[in-house]
Amino acid sequence: MTILGNIIKGIIKVTDKLKSETNPINTQKEVLKNLLEQAKDTEFGKYYNFSNILESENFVANYTKNIPYFDYNKMNSEWWYKLHKGKEDVTWPGAPNYFALSSGTTGKKSKRIPVTEAMLEAIQQAGIKQVLALTNFDLPTDFFEKEIMMLGSSTELKEKNNHLEGEISGISASNIPFWFRPYYKPGKEIAEIEDWDTRVHKIAKNAKNWDIGALSGIPSWIELMLQEVINYHKVENIHEIWPNLQVYTSGGVAFDSYEKSFNALLGKPITIIDTYLASEGFLAFQTRPETSAMQLITDNGIYFEFVPFKPEYIKEDGSLTENAEVKTLAEVELHQEYVLIISTVAGAWRYLIGDTIEFTDVERAEIKITGRTKFFLNVVGSQLSVNKMTDAVKELENYFKIKITEFTLSAKRINGEYNHVWYLGTENTELNSEEIAEKLDEKLKKANKNYKVARSKALKGVLVTLIKPHIFHDWNDYNKKKGGQVKMERVMGEEKFALWKKFVEENEKE
DSSP: OOHHHHHHHHHHHHHHHHHHOOOOOHHHHHHHHHHHHHTTTSSOOOOOOOOHHHHTTTTTHHHHHHHHOHHHHHIIIIIIIHHHTOOOSSSSSSOEEEEEEOOOTSSSSSSSEEEHHHHHHHHHHHEEEEEEEEGGGGGGGGGGGGGGEOOOSOOOEEEEEEEEEEHHHHHHTTTOGGGGGGGGEHHHHHOOOOOOHHHHHHHHHHHGGEEEEEEESSSHHHHHHHHHHHHHHSSSGGGGGGOOOEEEEEEESSSGHHHHHHTTOOSSSOOOEEEETTEEEEEOOOTTTTTTOOEEESSSEEEEEEEEEEEBBBBBBBBBBOOOBBBBBTTOOOOEEEEEEEEEEESSSEEEEEEEEEEEETTTTEEEOOOEEOOOOOGGOBBBBBHHHHHHHHHHHHHHTTOOOEEEEEEEETTTEEEEEEEEEEEEETTTTHHHHHHHHHHHHOOOOHHHHHHHTOOOEEEEEEEHHHHHHHHHTTTTTSSOOOOOOOOOHHHHHHHHHHHHHHHHOO
């Protein structure tokens, strides 16, 4: 057992024990109060009379009553556009030094989400909290001496109108604390390389020089990087290069659908720890090994609200109806899907982040990500959420003994009748797609009564096309979405799906 590892692990344990137990419900009230206090003299705070809300006896209810829901388009068109013109004190005091670029899932022009100094500090504090929680995972002492590979977008940020722009992973990595830099890989020089393929090739070339103990990044891109390292060094698995790799912290998407393909790249099991870092902030992370659920960070500059995920509350574009009911943390229930709403130290107010979650432990404020509001497929009443789709795909993997690394689908009208048209990414493309479609349909009927009803009426059938996984990766590359907070479109609208279909046909010929 190494001396330095013992010292670091000991400090973490002592610090973690010194932390006082907090009640998430109470800390959330304090967070909202602090947010309103800090922003009451901004344009937004004056327009919605934050001072009056703070003076009311039940300021939480008053806040809910007087501030409407905002998605990105509404917040940007009404308020954030002023920040792009250099105006200060709009939705948060001062002006942000950074904007996080997020392509989202539409493939349209990147969103530009403000990242304030207060938000950067909150992200760093959340990172420290996550490090402190590592003591719960019973990791060996020498783990705390190993290096950490953080794979995100380039840390070479673009300067524009007196601020810097980049994806949130690049912004975060460019602001890592000085004490963490000796552990951080691939290091500043390689991390600044903008071209994905060049950056990953450099990582592969230098891989044997590093003693990596942990990986951090989005599953699909971590997989591509690991495969590149394995191929470059002509080995069977990544543990032949990094024998001390013991932890992977996933982020931004549910890891379940990647589990089988990810494990195939390993020589031995490692600890998987889920995190929830979005362009709008660091929202949650897994704190204990008994569950894969993540604990909301309730005391760190983000106030959470929850809209029950019901068809009558969701518009076709994924935004919320004005009358959508909302719950506070004190009112949520177990195993009910909710649309996540946040208010933050970056000047986002009652902001629809686009993700849906479910509580697995209310007292601990532990959640799992279940999907995206735009990935909710409700054509002809099928009410199919992405977690149901993912579960069904995992069952296909087990039944046919294959790996399905990606999938996407759309509701298509064929000969006047609706069908669900699926594309599954697997190396086993020679399998019978009709048999797989039949089994997929069967699994979804069992999992979702609304889907079963739809299939007996207006939803005619299920069609499946098997394609190589690299086509999904090439599609992301084509849409300039490499690195950062990448989320493959699990459900596409008809217009986007037509582009996807054409792309697949062209790439299959190559």
